[in-house]
Amino acid sequence: MIFFQLFYTFLIIGAFTFGGGYSMIALIQGEVVGHWGWMTAQEFTDLLAVSQMTPGPVGINTATYAGYTAVVNAGYPAWAGVCGSLLASLAVIIIPVTLVMLVGSWLLSHKEEPRVATLMKVVRLAVVGLIAAAALGLVGVESFGSVGLNKQFIVSVAIFAAVFIFSWRYKKSPILLIVASGLVGLIVYSI
Amino acid sequence: MQPKYCDIFWSFLKVGAFTVGGGYAMIPLMQRELVTKHGWMGEEEFMDQVALSQAMPGVFAVNMATMTGYRLRGKGGAAVAIVGNVLVPIVFILLLAMFFRTFRENPIVDRIFMGLRPAVVALIAAPVFTMARNAKVGWSNVWIPVASALLIWLFGVSPIVVVLVAALLGYIYSLITRNS
Structure with a gap:
């Protein structure tokens, strides 16, 4: 049963992801954490940290990890989790891959079609909001600790501000920022 | 070849x-x-x-x-x-x-992840601003990303529904601008 739900959910996620890995994160968060409760919010944040550090497309990495964790969290053994992860990764690419093969060449020659362009413009605007919502959804006790003048909250806000500035303003690589924040966490919370 | x-x-x-x-x-x-x-x-x-x-x-x-x-x-x-x-x-x-x-469960790994989590939030938040510029967000259309973010975040609307509605709005808008 969970395999069927997993397949169907990731099929839909793949079909409705516009604008790359980050918007897929928003969709996976909505379905896997919000709708189905296959993962906790903290597991999801950990997954994002892991999938930013390993090679490959973020969308595939997130689907693979979410597929495995959903099945194992439902009480199945590890090998079933492996099947779940492969199923989720396959489901997430089926519709886009079919679309690319069917209409890719047609679109390459009609890329200036005004109706398609207007539609995509509005979708792209909504996707900006989608990703903002994903970030807002991650703001919570799991990521920052409880609000107040305690060590974890202050350190977390400082890390957030520093990573935001280095990522947005100075375009530093995510892997560098993740490794640095992990080191900061290790040092600060050990003393 | x-x-x-x-x-x-x-x-x-x-x-x-x-x-x-x-x-x-x-x-x-x-x-x-x-x-x-x-x-x-x-x-x-x-x-x-x-x-x-x-x-x-x-x-x-x-x-x-x-x-x-x-x-x-x-x-x-x-x-x-x-x-x-x-x-x-x-x-x-x-x-x-x-x-x-x-x-x-290892305490060292736990400390590392306590540092990582706020960083991940920042890494997801930062592209919002870059993407807003690429999508040409201005005063006339800023309501679209703001409304979609609030619908998902505050009202728990599925992002899939938001994308669908945006595509529909885009289609209607393209029909209106074409006829005028």
């Missing part, structure tokens, strides 16, 4: 295995493999493919692999390109997912 399946596979295997930070980070490496090294397409064709892969739903890198493989060698070409692109990342993530739980 037709490109060999194993060349397509190998090119995308390298692209998938050696880029960290998601699909867009793969663009320079793809360009080197597909345009400079193998000459499978021209510079402009490559840029068109990038734009189209972004416009299509799904995972950007997989869309690029599909389009390149399909245009070079048909369905088989698409298949080897996709498998090459995702093979190493999937194995990597699976190993991590399988063993993560066992060392997740």
Whole structure:
């Protein structure tokens, strides 16, 4: 049963992801954490940290990890989790891959079609909001600790501000920022 | 001369295995493999493919692999390109997912993740502003991203519904502007 739900959910996620890995994160968060409760919010944040550090497309990495964790969290053994992860990764690419093969060449020659362009413009605007919502959804006790003048909250806000500035303003690589924040966490919370 | 399946596979295997930070980070490496090294397409064709892969739903890198493989060698070409692109990342993530739980309880790992979590939030928040600029967000249309963010975040509306409604609005808008 969970395999069927997993397949169907990731099929839909793949079909409705516009604008790359980050918007897929928003969709996976909505379905896997919000709708189905296959993962906790903290597991999801950990997954994002892991999938930013390993090679490959973020969308595939997130689907693979979410597929495995959903099945194992439902009480199945590890090998079933492996099947779940492969199923989720396959489901997430089926519709886009079919679309690319069917209409890719047609679109390459009609890329200036005004109706398609207007539609995509509005979708792209909504996707900006989608990703903002994903970030807002991650703001919570799991990521920052409880609000107040305690060590974890202050350190977390400082890390957030520093990573935001280095990522947005100075375009530093995510892997560098993740490794640095992990080191900061290790040092600060050990003393 | 037709490109060999194993060349397509190998090119995308390298692209998938050696880029960290998601699909867009793969663009320079793809360009080197597909345009400079193998000459499978021209510079402009490559840029068109990038734009189209972004416009299509799904995972950007997989869309690029599909389009390149399909245009070079048909369905088989698409298949080897996709498998090459995702093979190493999937194995990597699976190993991590399988063993993560066992060392997740470790106090050192716990401290590292306490540092990582706020960083991840910042890494997701930062592209919002870059993407807002690329999507040409201004005073006249800023309500669209704001409304979608609030609907999802405060009212728990599924992002899928938001994308669907946006596409519908876009379609209606394109009909209105065409007739006027």
